[in-house]
Amino acid sequence: MSLYDKTEHLYTLIHKINRKLRNPKFDSTDQHVLPPITKVQWWILKTVWERKQCTAGYLAKMIGVRPSTMSQMLDRLENADFIVRFTDAADARVRIICLTDKGQNIFHHSESKFVEKLAGPLGYLTPEEQQFLILLMEKLARHFPKQNND
Template sequence: MTEFKNSAVKSMVVMRKAFRTIDSRVSGTFRDFDLTPAQFSVLDVLYAKGPMRIGELISSILSTSGNMTIVIKNMEKNGWIKREVSDDDGRVYIISITRKGRNIIEKALPAHIQAVEETFSILTPEEQEQLIGLLKKFKTLNE
C-alpha cells in the first residue's frame, strides 16, 4: 500500500473513499423506486424548484451526467417529466415534473432523506456544520 506524504493528495483520496461509501449507502433508495441517481436528481430538483431550462437543470442536479439528454428523453417517455418549448425563446426547452413524477419523488424522497440522515449520524451536528464549512471552501476555486 502506498503511503501518502502529501496531505493534499491524501485528503483527496480520503474524501473520494468517503464519498463512495456514502454514495453506496444511500443509492439503494433510488433503486427501490427503479430510479437511477440522475433520474432521482432531476425529479428532486424539479420538485423543489419548479420548471427550468435544460441548462439550469444540469447545473442544479447533484449527480453529474454526460448523458442528460438521454436521461431526460427516457424520463419523458416514462411520463415523469415534460419538455416544452419556451414561450420566450423557441430554441429553449423548459423541463417540468408531471403528476406521475411528483408521485414518485414524494415516495422516494423520505426514504432517501432517512438514509442520508442515518449515514451522517456518525458525525455530531457540530461536525456536520464543520464539514459543510470546509467543503464550501472549494467553491472559491470556480470564482
C-alpha cells in the same frame, strides 16, 4: 501523514460513502413497491421541482452533463410520465421542463428514501459534529472549479 496521503484518504472516504448512498435501483437489499428511480433521475426531478420549471440546457448545466445526455435522460423521464416538455413561446429552440403530478409524487416519495440512507449514520455524530461536517463540506465544495453556476 503527508497532504497527498490525507487527500487520498479523504478521496477514499468520499468514494465509499457515495457508494453506500447509491441507486436503490441497483441495491438488492432494498425491495420497494415504488417505481424505482435512480439517484440522478431524482436529482433532475429535484432541480425541476425547486424552480417549478426550467429548460433542458439549464438542467444539463446543473447536473453537469452534456445536452445530449440530458436529452436522453429527459426522454426516459418523459416516457415514465414524470415530466413533460413543451416549447418556449418566446424562443422556439428552448424546451421547458415541468413535473407531472406523478413526477412530483415520485420525487417526494423517493426523497426520503434517498436521504434516509444518510440519516442513520449521520445520527451517530453529535449535533456539533454534524454542523461542522456540513460546514467543512461546504467549504470544500466551494473551491472546486465550477462549470455549472451553482
